Amino acid sequence: MPDITIDVSMKDRVMKHLASQYRDESARTGTHVSDLIVCLRRPFLMREYFPDWDSKTLLRFTLGRAFEKVVHEELLLNSNVLLNVEQELEVTHDEEDGTPVLEGHIDIGADPLDVETKFTMKSEDANDPDELFAGNWYWLEQAMTYAVMRRRRSMMFWVFFATRWGLDFVPYLVKWNNSELADHWRVMMARKKYVEGHRILGTLPEKTEHKWACNGCPVYKVCYMDDSRRGKRTRVEETTNSVRGKRRV
Ligand code: SF4
Numbered sequence: 423m424p425d426i427t428i429d430v431s432m433k434d435r436v437m438k439h440l441a442s443q444y445r446d447e448s449a450r451t452g453t454h455v456s457d458l459i460v461c462l463r464r465p466f467l468m469r470e471y472f473p474d475w476d477s478k479t480l481l482r483f484t485l486g487r488a489f490e491k492v493v494h495e496e497l498l499l500n501s502n503v504l505l506n507v508e509q510e511l512e513v514t515h516d517e518e519d520g521t522p523v524l525e526g527h528i529d530i531g532a533d534p535l536d537v538e539t540k541f542t543m544k545s546e547d548a549n550d551p552d553e554l555f556a557g558n559w560y561w562l563e564q565a566m567t568y569a570v571m572r573r574r575r576s577m578m579f580w581v582f583f584a585t586r587w588g589l590d591f592v593p594y595l596v597k598w599n600n601s602e603l604a605d606h607w608r609v610m611m612a613r614k615k616y617v618e619g620h621r622i623l624g625t626l627p628e629k630t631e632h633k634w635a636c637n638g639c640p641v642y643k644v645c646y647m648d649d650s651r652r653g654k655r656t657r658v659e660e661t662t663n664s665v666r667g668k669r670r671v
Pocket of ligand 1: 461463467643
């Protein structure tokens with residue numbers, strides 16, 4: 423056998439490079455669609471402590487983005503169905519007087535259908551869309567919000583499966599009726615009002631009821647710290663190894 427070693431320093435350099443690519447996401451200022459889905463507390467802590475993502479999450483993001491890029495190129499170059507294709511389409515929703523309400527990014531904006539790309543490693547049955555989307559209800563919440571912002575009633579999902587059964591890719595078309603979209607928008611606006619109240623008071627929203635989201639959450643330790651300790655910058659930095667970033671000042 424040849425002499426084979428693991429190049430730890432090269433791995434560190436690559437991971438640092440990947441981390442630098444995702445750091446800006448916690449620096450946004452307006453209310454992003456994703457701020458109102460699954461955990462309303464996490465965006466507050468992400469903005470304050472801007473932690474590094476762990477390596478597994480970074481690699482998952484990277485695979486997801488690679489898939490999105492391939493889908494985008496395929497749609498852009500080969501589609502005769504979708505027009506005006508744009509990767510990471512920025513969308514905003516404002517009041518009539520111009521006051522910003524929500525902002526977000528659709529993976530691939532296009533006419534007449536937008537496309538969200540998803541990458542999943544969970545062992546899910548690609549041939550059972552009802553079960554797949556019931557288990558990933560937050561995909562639908564995000565997409566319904568974008569549908570309202572785009573004044574549309576449908577969206578495509580291109581899902582890449584990397585599961586114990588192997589690799590697969592399946593496109594799904596999802597359609598909603600007006601009443602489903604209107605109900606969902608009311609929920610999103612209620613959540614926005616709730617987080618804005620906390621922003622004004624300088625307090626944190628409640629922890630999410632979806633406890634699975636806390637596994638691997640980059641602000642887990644600071645989130646579960648009691649309030650008096652979290653408020654002191656030096657104590658937070660001394661005691662929170664997983665929050666490797668510095669608190670914003
Ligand atoms: S640890 Fe859980 S409750 Fe706290 S911010 Fe993260 S996801 Fe939300």
